[in-house]
Ligand SMILES: Nc1ncnc2c1ncn2[C@@H]1O[C@H](COP(=O)(O)OP(=O)(O)OP(=O)(O)O)[C@@H](O)[C@H]1O
């Protein structure tokens with residue numbers, strides 16, 4: 001099994017609407033602070049989420065599932081993302097939306113399985129022989145191309161490494177020079193090179209350079225202690241999916257087949273059940289030997305009512321398996337038909353047997369005051385200035401329509417205010433924008449009233 005080349009494939013999140021959320025905002029005892037970490041109100045749900053986080057941290061929750069249920073715009077997605085923030089980046093958190101499973105290329109259960117494995121982490125501890133230190137010199141030595149022609153090739157690379165105890169000069173293979181370039185290693189960086197594989201890891205910039213004027217966010221690390229050549233415990237966090245990908249795709253190499261492989265879009269279907277079984281076997285062995293530790297993370301399935309009965313059955317079974325993450329569902333549906341069935345009506349559109357396993361957290365509609373606070377936080381995040389009374393007006397619109405609609409009015413209102421050469425949004429801007437746009441309810445009412453004017 002390959003471990004060295006495993007790249008993390010954490011899904012990037014597009015959460016612009018939730019960028020103000022920094023955590024659950026609980027105090028030491030686990031009680032919700034009314035306004036904290038970007039979250040307002042919804043205390044019960046936040047406290048419940050806090051307990052879920054505790055259980056995940058103490059690894060007591062693998063294979064369980066939680067459902068966030070509540071009307072639209074009551075912060076279900078927001079709270080789940082807050083859970084992710086609380087867990088930090090060492091615990092995998094894989095967000096997905098129910099409708100993601102529908103694809104013409106990949107089976108539904110395959111999509112679910114992939115996301116399941118993205119949510120299961122593995123912390124691998126290995127003692128490796130490494131050369132570690134601050135780079136004092138980095139000189140590629142060129143020779144004439146042995147194949148003739150004008151080009152020159154790197155025959156080897158000379159690198160100097162310094163630690164608190166001493167310095168060492170190494171003469172390395174050109175292939176390591178490539179990895180050095182990939183990691184963008186420069187003199188003054190602290191790196192280590194694994195002696196068995198030649199893999200290069202850049203740890204950061206040596207802190208002797210910390211005073212240097214630097215625009216980019218750099219991580220400064222102290223000069224390594226001990227000898228340059230030593231045994232080092234290397235910790236790597238990967239997910240099972242990372243391992244699947246790394247072992248399925250042909251990687252690197254200069255021969256034509258692997259070059260072609262890199263050009264072509266990597267197909268997702270390359271990861272077979274057989275491969276997964278193999279990987280599970282190796283992973284289990286590693287766990288038994290104490291080299292690796294399983295870190296069950298979170299699979300967050302938003303809009304869970306979009307899943308159909310086949311997916312639910314699959315999920316139910318997957319939750320029973322020995323390696324399973326914690327699954328958090330969210331939905332704004334009440335009683336509705338389960339997708340893929342003729343007439344099975346069930347709460348939240350989730351089959352009763354699965355529902356029976358779930359711990360349900362409710363989110364409740366916000367009061368006008370809470371809406372005002374949330375809109376204020378959003379305005380601050382988007383760098384829009386609004387007077388207190390205009391905030392109150394937006395909040396009252398929010399109560400009549402939805403929180404989301406009120407939040408969405410902020411940007412057009414600020415544009416209008418700018419056009420009118422004003423510093424901050426005023427009541428008249430809100431009035432005008434609210435007349436130009438309709439919220440869902442108002443629009444539906446117009447549709448109902450003017451039913452005969454629309455195409456049938
Ligand atoms: N308690 C809160 N504190 C701060 N911001 C919140 C809070 N609740 C919701 N928001 C913000 O309000 C907006 C709508 O909330 P969110 O998307 O979480 O609702 P939802 O319950 O997931 O709705 P839906 O059922 O439609 O998916 C988001 O921008 C969210 O960040």
Ligand SMILES: [Mg+2]
Pocket residue numbers: 076077078302330
């Ligand atoms: Mg949502």
